[in-house]
Amino acid sequence: MIRLSLEIGQTQKPEAILFYILAPLSVLAALGMLIVRKAVHSALLLAWVMITLAIFYIALDAAFLGIVQIVVYTGAVMMLFLFILMLVGVDAPDSLTENIKGHRATAIVAALGFGGLLISLIGRATLNHVSVGLAMANEPGNVQGLASLIFTQYVFPFEVISALLITAALGAMVLAHSQKSAGARLSQRALSSVRFRGDSLANAAGLPSSGVFARHNAVDVPALLPDGTPAKNSISGVLTARGDVQDSTQYALGSLPKVDDESGDK
Amino acid sequence: MSDTPVLQYSFLAPILIVLGGAVIGVLLEAFAAAKRRAVLQLTLTLGTLFIAFLSLLRIRNLTSAKAAMGSVMIDGPTILMQGTILLIAFFAVMIIGDVDNFTAQASAVPGSDEEKSALQAGRQQTEIFPLTLFAVAGMLLFPAANDLVTLFVALEVLSLPLYLMAGLSRHRRLFSQEAALKYFLLGAYASAFFLFGAAFLYGFSYSVTLSGIHAAVIGGTANNIFLLIGLTFISLGLLFKVGAVPFHAWTPDVYQGAPTPITGFMAAATKVAAFGAMLRIYYVTFAEANWNWRPILTVIAIATMLVGSIVAITQRDIKRMLAYSSIAHAGFLFTGVIALNKAGLAATLFYLLAYGFATIGAFGVITLVRDSSGEITDLNRWAGLGRRSPKIAALFSFFLFAFAGIPLTSGFIGKFAIFTAAYESGNIGVVVVGVLSSAIAAFFYIRVIVMMYFADDNGDSLTVVIPSPLTSIAIWVSGGVTLVLGVYPTPVLNAINTLATFIR
Amino acid sequence: MNSANYLYLSAMLFTIGAVGVVIRRNAIVVFMCIELMLNAANLAFVTFARINGTLDGQIIAFFTMVVAACEVVVGLAIIVTIFRSRRSTSVDDASLLKR
Numbered sequence: 001m002i003r004l005s006l007e008i009g010q011t012q013k014p015e016a017i018l019f020y021i022l023a024p025l026s027v028l029a030a031l032g033m034l035i036v037r038k039a040v041h042s043a044l045l046l047a048w049v050m051i052t053l054a055i056f057y058i059a060l061d062a063a064f065l066g067i068v069q070i071v072v073y074t075g076a077v078m079m080l081f082l083f084i085l086m087l088v089g090v091d092a093p094d095s096l097t098e099n100i101k102g103h104r105a106t107a108i109v110a111a112l113g114f115g116g117l118l119i120s121l122i123g124r125a126t127l128n129h130v131s132v133g134l135a136m137a138n139e140p141g142n143v144q145g146l147a148s149l150i151f152t153q154y155v156f157p158f159e160v161i162s163a164l165l166i167t168a169a170l171g172a173m174v175l176a177h178s179q180k181s182a183g184a185r186l187s188q189r190a191l192s193s194v195r196f197r198g199d200s201l202a203n204a205a206g207l208p209s210s211g212v213f214a215r216h217n218a219v220d221v222p223a224l225l226p227d228g229t230p231a232k233n234s235i236s237g238v239l240t241a242r243g244d245v246q247d248s249t250q251y252a253l254g255s256l257p258k259v260d261d262e263s264g265d266k
Numbered sequence: 267m268s269d270t271p272v273l274q275y276s277f278l279a280p281i282l283i284v285l286g287g288a289v290i291g292v293l294l295e296a297f298a299a300a301k302r303r304a305v306l307q308l309t310l311t312l313g314t315l316f317i318a319f320l321s322l323l324r325i326r327n328l329t330s331a332k333a334a335m336g337s338v339m340i341d342g343p344t345i346l347m348q349g350t351i352l353l354i355a356f357f358a359v360m361i362i363g364d365v366d367n368f369t370a371q372a373s374a375v376p377g378s379d380e381e382k383s384a385l386q387a388g389r390q391q392t393e394i395f396p397l398t399l400f401a402v403a404g405m406l407l408f409p410a411a412n413d414l415v416t417l418f419v420a421l422e423v424l425s426l427p428l429y430l431m432a433g434l435s436r437h438r439r440l441f442s443q444e445a446a447l448k449y450f451l452l453g454a455y456a457s458a459f460f461l462f463g464a465a466f467l468y469g470f471s472y473s474v475t476l477s478g479i480h481a482a483v484i485g486g487t488a489n490n491i492f493l494l495i496g497l498t499f500i501s502l503g504l505l506f507k508v509g510a511v512p513f514h515a516w517t518p519d520v521y522q523g524a525p526t527p528i529t530g531f532m533a534a535a536t537k538v539a540a541f542g543a544m545l546r547i548y549y550v551t552f553a554e555a556n557w558n559w560r561p562i563l564t565v566i567a568i569a570t571m572l573v574g575s576i577v578a579i580t581q582r583d584i585k586r587m588l589a590y591s592s593i594a595h596a597g598f599l600f601t602g603v604i605a606l607n608k609a610g611l612a613a614t615l616f617y618l619l620a621y622g623f624a625t626i627g628a629f630g631v632i633t634l635v636r637d638s639s640g641e642i643t644d645l646n647r648w649a650g651l652g653r654r655s656p657k658i659a660a661l662f663s664f665f666l667f668a669f670a671g672i673p674l675t676s677g678f679i680g681k682f683a684i685f686t687a688a689y690e691s692g693n694i695g696v697v698v699v700g701v702l703s704s705a706i707a708a709f710f711y712i713r714v715i716v717m718m719y720f721a722d723d724n725g726d727s728l729t730v731v732i733p734s735p736l737t738s739i740a741i742w743v744s745g746g747v748t749l750v751l752g753v754y755p756t757p758v759l760n761a762i763n764t765l766a767t768f769i770r
Numbered sequence: 771m772n773s774a775n776y777l778y779l780s781a782m783l784f785t786i787g788a789v790g791v792v793i794r795r796n797a798i799v800v801f802m803c804i805e806l807m808l809n810a811a812n813l814a815f816v817t818f819a820r821i822n823g824t825l826d827g828q829i830i831a832f833f834t835m836v837v838a839a840c841e842v843v844v845g846l847a848i849i850v851t852i853f854r855s856r857r858s859t860s861v862d863d864a865s866l867l868k869r
Contacts, residue, residue: 015771016771019771019775019776020771023775023779026779026783027779027782027783027786030782030783030786030787030806031786033786033790033799033802033803033806034786034789034790034793034794034803039796039798039799039802042799042802043798043802046802046805046806049783049806049809050809053809053812053813056776056779056813056816057813057816057831060773060776060816060817060819060820061820062816062819062820062828062831064828064832065812065816065828065831065832065835068832068835069812069835072835072836072839073805073809073835073838076839077805077838077839077842080842080843080846081798081801081802081842081846084798084846084849084850085798087850087853088798088849088850088853103792103793104793107789107792107793108789108793110789111785111786111788111789114785114788115781115782115785115786118495118781118784118785119778119781119782121491121494121495122491122495122774122777122778122781123774123778124491125489125491125492125774131772131773131820131821131823132820132821132822132823133820133823134819134820134823134825136823137823137824137825138825142828145825146825146828146829146832149825149826149829150829150832151271152269152270152271152335153271153335153336153337154335154337154415154829154833155271155273155334155335156273156278156334156335156337156338156416157337157415157416157419157833158833160285160403160407160416160419160420160423161419161833161836161837163285163288163400163403163404163423164419164422164423164426164836164837164840165836165840166288166289166292166400167397167400167423167426167427167430167840167844168426168839168840168841168843168844169843170292170295170393170396170397171397171426171427171429171430171843171844171847172843172844172847173393174372174373174391174393174397174430174434174847175372175373175430175433175847175848175850175851176373176847176850176851177373178371178373178374178380372851373851375854375855376855414830415826415829415830415833418830418833418834418837419833419837422837422840422841426840426841426844429844429845429848430844430847430848433848433851439855440855440856443848443851443852443855444852446848446851447797447848447849447852450844450845450848451791451797451800451801451804451845454801454804454841454845455788455791455804455807457808457841458784458787458788458804458807458808458811459807461808461811461834462784462807462810462811462814464811464815464830465780465811465812465814465815465818465827465830466814466818468815468818468822468826468827468830469777469814469817469818469821469822472822472823472824473826474826474827474830
């Protein structure tokens with residue numbers, strides 16, 4: 001029997017140096033993921049963990065996996081995460097209040113116990129052979145070795161994975177693709193007849209644009225009508241629905257300092 | 267260069283047919299006219315399941331063999347479990363075919379104008395049918411998988427469509443979407459545990475096939491610590507999937523939130539697949555290492571039976587109550603798993619069949635009890651149902667009797683067989699707890715029946731809708747199977763006994 | 771240094787991921803923690819592949835990556851759907867199902 005923690009497969013010194021530099025950094029980044037409040041920071045830290053893992057894969061004679069790790073995980077998966085985070089809103093920090101009292105402390109204590117147990121178990125593990133190394137298996141080349149396994153021994157699960165990809169595509173369509181009802185969109189002709197042959201010609205020249213001239217011209221500030229009331233139709237319906245409309249009466253002329261005073265100073 | 271792989275398509279035919287049907291279903295989504303899509307999809311799905319069942323019958327007498335380069339093991343238990351899954355799925359799809367239970371357009375925000383117009387236009391989310399077929403394909407593969415890769419892939423193939431379908435309820439959509447999120451996060455968490463365990467089993471045995479791991483277990487020279495870690499984590503993943511205590515927290519929420527036909531399908535068919543895989547893993551691979559897992563699994567079985575039965579008493583919602591009842595049933599099934607003998611295997615297989623049909627039927631009935639705002643799952647409002655629609659109430663009572671294990675129902679035979687097997691294996695404690703929790707469980711099933719028949723009619727607006735032909739076929743057939751398995755189970759028991767031997 | 775150090779690292783990352791799932795409340799962060807756990811499992815596979823001298827471990831790691839990519843698509847689709855519903859119906863952070 002060989003003590004796993006002592007004697008299996010001593011690696012070359014450069015790999016040891018690489019490990020001792022990168023491993024603490026990846027653990028720190030993983031811990032940081034739990035501590036930082038903003039989800040985007042968590043995502044970036046996770047991307048870093050994944051990149052260090054890719055480097056480890058290459059050091060572990062898994063060159064193909066190392067590259068795939070970078071392309072698939074950091075390139076595709078993490079970008080998807082970031083994309084969704086941007087969509088959902090980057091600024092919202094995670095609430096740090098506890099739902100259940102003492103829940104977090106319990107979880108951390110449990111984790112320390114769990115991780116400690118796992119690591120001490122691995123440390124006490126024994127093997128009855130020294131690390132074989134992949135020199136022989138990788139002899140025709142890592143990619144060739146993997147390919148011959150994937151297309152012979154593991155060809156069936158490899159084919160079944162396509163079901164998973166179809167499911168994912170189908171699921172994303174079901175949940176995110178909205179099929180607008182056909183025919184609901186009016187033609188150009190119908191639109192202009194609504195505009196010019198409607199009840200009034202008030203909007204025939206186009207809807208008023210948003211903003212109070214020279215004071216505030218953002219899209220969420222309704223224009224002011226001559227009588228001082230905000231013009232609702234100068235704002236996009238989406239903003240109204242979201243309740244993101246500002247009160248434009250604060251920019252009305254009546255609330256401004258007298259023009260004469262300002263010009264007097266100049 | 268390596269040789270060309272030999273897949274042995276006849277053995278894989280049921281799985282491949284279901285996958286093929288699913289792919290054709292996806293194409294139908296793209297090319298069929300929206301008006302005819304629902305009918306086409308339903309026909310295609312039922313046809314696919316039927317043909318897959320026929321192709322399964324063709325291979326039932328073949329001597330068991332490995333297929334697909336050893337990735338898949340076709341032996342007696344595989345054929346029985348695949349048959350059970352296909353039958354359950356066939357009748358579940360009939361109930362799923364009643365589109366009133368599903369959202370008209372999943373992408374529309376609940377309560378929005380878009381949703382209203384989609385409802386008015388009578389739009390349907392017919393993608394449910396191919397998703398169901400994908401899930402079925404994963405379920406067929408899961409108990410047949412013979413190496414860790416296939417096991418993991420099958421687990422995901424069966425889970426992903428279920429996560430999606432859990433969120434597609436027509437009424438109370440926020441609940442439903444939240445159920446989908448919860449199911450997804452906990453399911454993915456469980457898969458991660460499963461995978462970590464698989465890594466250590468690979469480290470333990472230098473092999474990813476179940477027979478290779480078994481060889482390392484009996485060889486005894488490999489490192490037992492890796493075996494322990496691997497076994498623990500892989501079991502954690504599986505326990506999550508079947509909803510065993512203490513990993514059951516998701517079950518009631520997901521069962522309640524998901525559309526009722528999907529809940530029925532999930533409860534019945536997922537259990538078969540997950541217990542099938544569990545039986546294979548424990549019986550084939552780790553039988554000789556049972557000092558490692560049997561005591562812990564015994565404790566979990568006892569806890570699962572008791573918690574499921576006791577907490578169910580306090581439930582006021584029929585779907586939640588059935589969810590806790592399904593937890594209790596998972597406990598009974600564990601009793602069969604830890605028996606670790608042939609009788610235990612056969613009893614578990616029979617129980618899965620019996621429970622599956624009763625579950626499909628019971629959830630089918632729940633889809634029928636509605637008022638203007640959708641299904642009524644509040645137990646208090648079911649009061650007096652027995653007088654208003656005696657036939658449906660009688661059928662539901664019959665399913666509840668089956669869950670409780672009253673004689674003349676399939677549940678009685680199943681419980682009897684499973685406790686006998688546990689007794690034969692010398693595990694008296696589990697049998698005592700099992701009988702005890704059956705008695706506790708009977709209390710709340712019978713309370714529902716009393717409520718339906720003897721409580722005052724509260725003049726509620728709830729009605730039992732007239733079921734669509736397919737739904738009523740599914741419900742009545744489930745009732746029939748439950749009755750036949752309870753009255754004359756001998757042929758089925760004999761068939762299971764002849765086939766129920768795992769091949770390594 | 772020996773290869774077992776990679777296993778310690780894998781166990782640590784797995785534990786951190788498992789804790790993160792429990793203590794974080796943002797669904798996206800929880801999901802990222804699950805991804806971390808999958809990555810930790812992959813590292814264990816690749817390490818064992820070298821210790822055992824077979825490529826099967828690398829194959830599983832490769833399969834896991836594909837599976838994880840699919841899982842991410844489905845998971846994020848569900849999360850976005852919930853986000854859209856919650857936002858427009860102003861249901862706050864509290865869970866509806868846990869009453």
